Amino acid sequence: MPIPEDVTGDEIDKDVRQELQSLPKTLAEDVAKNLVMVARLIDEDPEGAYGYSRVALRLASRVAAVREAAGFAAYANQKYGEALAEFRAARRMTGSAELWPVMADCERGLGRPEKALDMAGAPDVHKLDKAGQVEMRLVAAGARRDMGQLDAAIVTLQSPELASSSVQPWTARLRYAYADALLAAGRQDEAREWFAKAVEADKDGSTDASDRLAELDGVEFVDAFDESEGDTPEASTEDAGDGDMHDDDNDNDGDGGKN
Numbered sequence: 001m002p003i004p005e006d007v008t009g010d011e012i013d014k015d016v017r018q019e020l021q022s023l024p025k026t027l028a029e030d031v032a033k034n035l036v037m038v039a040r041l042i043d044e045d046p047e048g049a050y051g052y053s054r055v056a057l058r059l060a061s062r063v064a065a066v067r068e069a070a071g072f073a074a075y076a077n078q079k080y081g082e083a084l085a086e087f088r089a090a091r092r093m094t095g096s097a098e099l100w101p102v103m104a105d106c107e108r109g110l111g112r113p114e115k116a117l118d119m120a121g122a123p124d125v126h127k128l129d130k131a132g133q134v135e136m137r138l139v140a141a142g143a144r145r146d147m148g149q150l151d152a153a154i155v156t157l158q159s160p161e162l163a164s165s166s167v168q169p170w171t172a173r174l175r176y177a178y179a180d181a182l183l184a185a186g187r188q189d190e191a192r193e194w195f196a197k198a199v200e201a202d203k204d205g206s207t208d209a210s211d212r213l214a215e216l217d218g219v220e221f222v223d224a225f226d227e228s229e230g231d232t233p234e235a236s237t238e239d240a241g242d243g244d245m246h247d248d249d250n251d252n253d254g255d256g257g258k259n
Contacts, residue, residue, distance in 0.1 A: 001034075001037075001051050001052055001055055003033045003034070003037065004037075007033050007036050007037065007040075008033070009028075009029050009030075009031075009032030009033040009035075009036060010032075011036045011039075012032050012035055012036055012039075015065075016032075016035065016065040017032065019063050019064060019065045020032055020060070020063065020065070022063070023060055023063070027059060027060065030059060031056050031059050031060045031063070031066060034052045034053070034055045034056040034059070035052075035056055035065065035066065035069050037049070037052040038052045038053045038056065038069045038072075038073055039069075042072065042073060042076050043076075046073070046076040046077045047077060049073045049076060050073040050074065050076070050077050050079075052073075053066075053069050053070040053072075053073035053074070054070070054073075056069060056070065057070045062093075064089075064090045064093035064094045065090075067086045067087075067089045067090040067093065068086070068087070068090040068099065070086045071083045071084075071085075071086030071087040071090060071099070071102075072102075074086060075102065075105075075106065075109075078109065080106040080107075080109030080110045081106075081110060083102075083106050083109075084103060084106040084107070084110070087099045087102060087103045087106065088103065091103070097124040097125075097127035097128055097132070098128070098132060100119065100122075100124045100125065100127075100128060100132070100136065101128070101132055101135040101136040101138075101139050102135075103119065104116040104119040104120060104136065104139045104140075104143075105139045105142070107119065108139065108142060108143055108146060113142075113143035113144075113146035113147050114143075114147070116139055116140065116142075116143040117140060117143045117144070119136075120136055120137075120139065120140035120143070130161075130168075131168075131169065131170055134159075134161050134170040134174055135170070137156060137157060137159060137161075137174075138157075138173065138174065138177055140156050141153040141154075141156040141157045141177060141181065142177075144156055145181065145184065150181060150184055150185040151185065153181045154178070154181045154182060154185060157174065157177055157178045157181060158178075159174075161174060162174055162175065162178055167200075167201045167203075171201040172198050172201040172202035172203075172206055172207055172209065173198075173206060173207060175194050175195075175197045175198035175201060175209075176194075176195070176198040176202075176207040176209050176212075178194050179191045179192075179193075179194035179195040179197075179198055179209070179212070180212075182194060183216075188216065191216070192213065192216045192217075195209050195212050195213040195216065196213055199213055
């Protein structure tokens with residue numbers, strides 16, 4: 001697959017670069033460039049990222065970082081069985097528990113929420129850092145919802161991290177997942193409160209909490225560029241004011257991938 005001229009391979013993380021030092025120099029450079037392309041495309045063009053990950057995998061399947069990148073590219077394309085195999089391989093190579101939550105989410109994607117819950121209670125969870133533990137909680141709550149256990153999902157998300165007023169990288173997604181679970185359980189007033197809290201924490205638009213909040217408030221957005229309304233469409237003053245409240249959204253359900 002073609003590599004843009006501006007990609008040198010030096011853009012990769014220093015730890016990954018160190019892993020690639022076990023390869024011949026030219027090969028390491030080629031692998032690095034493909035990994036850069038995986039990282040560059042995985043959000044906007046998952047299929048393209050997957051293609052580059054397969055190239056890297058053919059070149060250096062014994063490098064943990066390559067197996068991990070291939071796992072995430074497969075995961076982004078909902079190839080959960082393939083992703084799980086790659087994550088397991090990377091974990092065997094490194095001995096790290098870091099991938100445990102996303103491995104559990106792959107089990108959800110494969111229709112095995114009970115397995116994901118088993119993983120949520122495994123000793124490996126205690127080896128995770130705080131971010132990893134929150135991620136595991138999100139996956140476990142998602143598994144509960146897969147099984148139709150809405151109340152259990154809500155309880156699973158109730159934690160010191162949810163109650164904390166400090167904003168961490170995971171705060172918006174955790175609050176969003178909690179709001180979404182409340183809404184699914186018919187607790188609309190509480191859901192609105194937590195969607196609003198998610199908006200407060202979501203500075204980079206990692207969720208569509210603002211849209212969900214507007215929907216609960218009955219706000220409708222008007223496309224000012226809708227050609228079907230004429231050459232120079234004009235929204236009412238009320239609609240224009242509502243439109244200012246709109247924020248761009250990002251991912252599917254606020255908790256990373258499947259969950």
